[in-house]
Structure formats: structure tokens, C-alpha cells
Amino acid sequence: MSLSFEIERGLFHFDFTDHHAILGISLDAEPKAIRKRYLSIARRLHPDVCKADNRELAQAVLSKLVNPAYAKLSNERELNDYGVLLRMTAKRLLQEHQSVTLQSEQARALMAGDGYEAQYRAAVAQLAQGQYENLETVADTISELSELNFAYLFRREQQNKGWPKSKESRADRPAPPPPPPRSSTDALVDKYFQRAQSLLEKNLCPQARKELQDAIKLDPNSSRCHGLMALVYVKQQEKQPSSLNLRMANNHLTKALKLDPKDPTALEARKQITHIMARSGEGKGKPKTKPPKKSDRGGGGLFGLFGGKKK
The missing domain is CATH 1.25.40.10 (Tetratricopeptide repeat domain)
Known part of the structure; x- marks a missing residue:
């Protein structure tokens, strides 16, 4: 896997960074579960745990993917902004889902099957178990998780449920407002x-x-x-x-x-x-020195009257 971590499947297809997929958690995960999951991944990617030939890649995964994802989901202001973008992306799913081909069989099943919410959580938990065991396949696993999020959001949007909020945030905060004017x-x-x-x-x-x-x-x-x-x-x-x-x-x-x-x-x-x-453009095909002024040329100006430059 290259260190650029180019991911284009699932919600990433809409130029949306799916931080839930990166951490391997469901879209309605509670703050405590998010923190627990982050600490678990961080321990797995620690230099003392990784093999010597994997340490550079592990550090790149942690710094470029995992840490930014946790920073976004653990900060209230960042999470609110992220929620606005996610709700707007969910609206796009309803309009543009036919232009996206899902590669994951589980995601395709979620798009049409009954009891999709329970299936979704089970599928996310299954993929998350081995998400960071093989660092060469991290991008593929994140892609599969994001396709599950894609299908889950699509089904919720179909039923006009919108973006799911965690139980803890629902208990502590008022109901989320409708899409912003x-x-x-x-x-x-x-x-x-x-x-x-x-x-x-x-x-x-x-x-x-x-x-x-x-x-x-x-x-x-x-x-x-x-x-x-x-x-x-x-x-x-x-x-x-x-x-x-x-x-x-x-x-x-x-x-x-x-x-x-x-x-x-x-x-x-x-x-x-x-x-x-x-x-x-300076210096390209042009002389580096400025041309002489008229007063410095023979035959012109005051000194030109006397046939040349003043000695």
C-alpha cells in the first residue's frame, strides 16, 4: 500500500473523508466506544508492537489516517462540522447512488435486504476485528467499511431518518436540527x-x-x-x-x-x-543589463551635440 492512502470507494467516492470507516466503528458509535477503539488501534500500531519492517508504514497509518480521524470525531466542534458534511453527503446518495458500483457483497445486501441495521453493525464489527492486522490491506478494509456506511446511510435516507446520532449524544443534547438553511x-x-x-x-x-x-x-x-x-x-x-x-x-x-x-x-x-x-519571465531571452539611456548614446542628447560622450 502506498503512503498516499488513496481511497475512492464508498463515501470516499463523494470526496468525503469517512473517519468512521478509518476507525472501524459504526456511524452511531458512542464517544466512549470511539475512544476505546482508537486506543486499541494506537496500541496495535505502536513501534514496540510492530515488526521492524512494518514500523514506518505503521507510523504513517497512525499519523495520516487514525489520528486525524480520532481528532475529528472526538472534538465537539469538529464533529458538528463533520455531521453537516455527512448529512449533505447522505442527500447526494439518494440522488446519485445508481452511479456508484459497490464491490462489497455485504454492502450490496444491505441496499436491498430486510433488517439492515442489525446486519450493518454485525458486518462493521466483523471487518474491524482484523482491520489493522495486515497493514498492506488497511486501505481495502477501510474501503469495504465505507461501502457499508454508504449502504446504511442510503437506507436511512430512504426512510427519512437522516444521519444516526449516538445514544450518549442523544441523551445529553437536544435533537439534531434539520439540514441547515x-x-x-x-x-x-x-x-x-x-x-x-x-x-x-x-x-x-x-x-x-x-x-x-x-x-x-x-x-x-x-x-x-x-x-x-x-x-x-x-x-x-x-x-x-x-x-x-x-x-x-x-x-x-x-x-x-x-x-x-x-x-x-x-x-x-x-x-x-x-x-x-x-x-x-525575467532573464529569459532578455539581456541582463538595461539598455543605455538616450543621454548616454552618441548622437543624442546634450553630449551628442559635441559628437560623443563627455570625457
């Missing part, structure tokens, strides 16, 4: 935007890019988010020049200006991109 979505996008701005000021480009990706999923027509994303790629270009950074910066800038030609963030991005392009 436009004003609530704007407020959430604003949170992502503000966090991205703060991270960019600290030169934390990957983290800022992740916040903006989540914001754009919520509101693909946010000109300021596309403008700030262009600035993120500009910053990355300054640190590590590449054609990809410039191309992505231009793509997001084009979207931003198309949505709002007067957006200040997009205009700032255009200014910086123009500066980079102009700077990259």
Missing part, C-alpha cells in the same frame, strides 16, 4: 474561511488547503474561498515552485473572478499571481 451554511463556511486565513498567515498551507476544501464542498460558489485557495497555492509556489501550484492557483482564481469579479481576496490573488508570472 443557507444562512447556517454560510456561517459554517465562514468558520472554515477564518481558520484557513489564520493557518495561511502561519504558513501552514496544507492545513489551510484542507479547511478550504471542506468549505468549498459546502459552498462551491464561494468566490472568497476560491480566491483564498488561489493564495494558498501562491504561497506554496513561493516555497516550492512547481507548474502544478501555478495551475491550481490559476484554476481557483478563474473560478473566483467568474463568481465575483470584485472579490478582494480574488483580486489580491490575481495581483500576486501576476507578480510571480512576471518574475518568472
Whole structure:
């Protein structure tokens, strides 16, 4: 398995990071169960437990997959934001499920069988048992778990039940609100935007890019988010020049200006991109020294009246 951990099945098909699948827990898992599961995985991936030839891969799995998943599901603010994205993804499932081919037999059975809730929990528990025993197949197991989540969410959405909440959170908190209206979505996008701005000021480009990706999923027509994303790629270009950074910066800038030609963030991005392009053109096919001014050339200016430069 490559260290990029590219997963495209199940809920990942919709550009949604399925943190429940990564931890091997059901979508209605309680906070105590989430923590218990995380600690179990972390112990299994500890360097003292792993074989020597697996330690680097185990550390990568822990840092790139497991730790971010637990951080998202254990933080109330992050979990609320995650819930909004999950509910929106569930709505998409109902409309676009026919465009997705499920590879898991268990997931396909959940899409049509009776008593799907009990089958779902049993299937998740079964897969989770050996999820992190063979690190070379972790991505495949996460994919199967995410397909189960896909089928489970689809069935719940069919019955208009929405995203399942854990028993503990239902007891401690009021019932979840219906899908957010436009004003609530704007407020959430604003949170992502503000966090991205703060991270960019600290030169934390990957983290800022992740916040903006989540914001754009919520509101693909946010000109300021596309403008700030262009600035993120500009910053990355300054640190590590590449054609990809410039191309992505231009793509997001084009979207931003198309949505709002007067957006200040997009205009700032255009200014910086123009500066980079102009700077990259310096010294290519041009003399390094500036041409002499007219006053320095023979036959022109005051000194030219006397047939040459003043000695």
C-alpha cells in the first residue's frame, strides 16, 4: 500500500473523508466506544508492537489516517462540522447512488435486504476485528467499511431518518436540527474561511488547503474561498515552485473572478499571481543589463551635440 492512502470507494467516492470507516466503528458509535477503539488501534500500531519492517508504514497509518480521524470525531466542534458534511453527503446518495458500483457483497445486501441495521453493525464489527492486522490491506478494509456506511446511510435516507446520532449524544443534547438553511451554511463556511486565513498567515498551507476544501464542498460558489485557495497555492509556489501550484492557483482564481469579479481576496490573488508570472519571465531571452539611456548614446542628447560622450 502506498503512503498516499488513496481511497475512492464508498463515501470516499463523494470526496468525503469517512473517519468512521478509518476507525472501524459504526456511524452511531458512542464517544466512549470511539475512544476505546482508537486506543486499541494506537496500541496495535505502536513501534514496540510492530515488526521492524512494518514500523514506518505503521507510523504513517497512525499519523495520516487514525489520528486525524480520532481528532475529528472526538472534538465537539469538529464533529458538528463533520455531521453537516455527512448529512449533505447522505442527500447526494439518494440522488446519485445508481452511479456508484459497490464491490462489497455485504454492502450490496444491505441496499436491498430486510433488517439492515442489525446486519450493518454485525458486518462493521466483523471487518474491524482484523482491520489493522495486515497493514498492506488497511486501505481495502477501510474501503469495504465505507461501502457499508454508504449502504446504511442510503437506507436511512430512504426512510427519512437522516444521519444516526449516538445514544450518549442523544441523551445529553437536544435533537439534531434539520439540514441547515443557507444562512447556517454560510456561517459554517465562514468558520472554515477564518481558520484557513489564520493557518495561511502561519504558513501552514496544507492545513489551510484542507479547511478550504471542506468549505468549498459546502459552498462551491464561494468566490472568497476560491480566491483564498488561489493564495494558498501562491504561497506554496513561493516555497516550492512547481507548474502544478501555478495551475491550481490559476484554476481557483478563474473560478473566483467568474463568481465575483470584485472579490478582494480574488483580486489580491490575481495581483500576486501576476507578480510571480512576471518574475518568472525575467532573464529569459532578455539581456541582463538595461539598455543605455538616450543621454548616454552618441548622437543624442546634450553630449551628442559635441559628437560623443563627455570625457
